[in-house]
Every structure is written in structure tokens, then in C-alpha cells.
Amino acid sequence: MDSSEFLDFLSSRSSVRDFTPSPLEEHEIDPILSSARTAPSAGNREAWDVVAVTDGEVMDALAEAALSQPHIREAPCVLVVCANYIRSMSRYGERGILYAIQDATIACTYMMLAAHAGGLQSCWTGAFDEEEVKGILNLPAHIRPIAMLAVGRGKMPAERAARMDLSEHVHRDFW
């Protein structure tokens, strides 16, 4: 794949919030999870973990914790991507908090793109009550939920979300 094909691949992804109830097969979920292992991480500490949720009752509770966003209930699979503070703070101290959040964010990005590559749709979901999610999933104290990735089969929106002009983001040499 050359860089223009890569950009086309990235540009062809959109967040999808309407999913069919059709369950995902293990062979569809496994490559998504495996993709996260290829992500870079601070000091190669891999300070991320993921809870792959397919149970309807757990999904109901997660949807409630995610401000009742329906796509969390309707997707056949929700990947709750977490920062593992012990793995990074044991080497990097306070700075390890930031590294673990970055590790989890990159892992989630890879999984989102792997879902896209596998012909599936997803929606990154960051609006949720962390304490509620920790309780529902029985997460230990050092595990912080960073993002939920709803994955399934859905319909791409008719229009891609608009983006700011690149020049609004990019600063050359100095701000």
C-alpha cells in the first residue's frame, strides 16, 4: 500500500452508530484485538488492557454508564480499552500516568482501524462515567477505562464528518 492508498483507507472510515444485531464471529474479533499488540507503547510496557464485551446485560449497563448512548447497547461487541497504571508507573512514576493513557489510546486507534480493515464499522466512545464502568466490569483500582469502541456491522453515514483545514493545525518550526 502506498501513502495515497493509506490516506484513502483512513479517509474511508467514519464513525457508525447504527448497527445490525448480527453477532461478530471470533475470527472477526481476534484480528482486531491482535492489532493492538502491534502498537507502539512507552518503553514497550504495553500499558493497556481491553475488556471485550458481548454479553447483552453487561452491554445494557455499559450503555447506561455511557449516558444512555444507544450504539453501546446495539453494537454486538464493545471493546473497553483501559490504561494499566501499574505497568507504566512502575517504571516511569507520575509520568507513567500519561504514558498509560497514550498507550491505551494508540491501542484503541489500532483496533478502530483494524475493524475498518476487516470491513466492520465502529464508534469510539469517550463519554461515560468512569466509576460506573469500573464497577460494571470489576476493574481493579490501577485500571482506568479510557475509551469504549463499539464494533459491528452498520451503515456508513451518507456524508463524512467535515474537518478543519490542515493549516489550522499545522505550525512550521514555531507556533
Ligand SMILES: Cc1cc2nc3c(=O)[nH]c(=O)nc-3n(C[C@H](O)[C@H](O)[C@H](O)COP(=O)(O)O)c2cc1C
Ligand atoms: C476521544 C473521543 C471521544 C468520542 N466520544 C464519542 C461519544 O461519546 N459518542 C459518540 O457518538 N461519538 C464519540 N466520538 C466519535 C466522534 O464524534 C467522531 O470521531 C467525530 O465526530 C468525527 O467523525 P468520524 O469518526 O466519522 O470521522 C468520540 C471520538 C473520540 C476520538
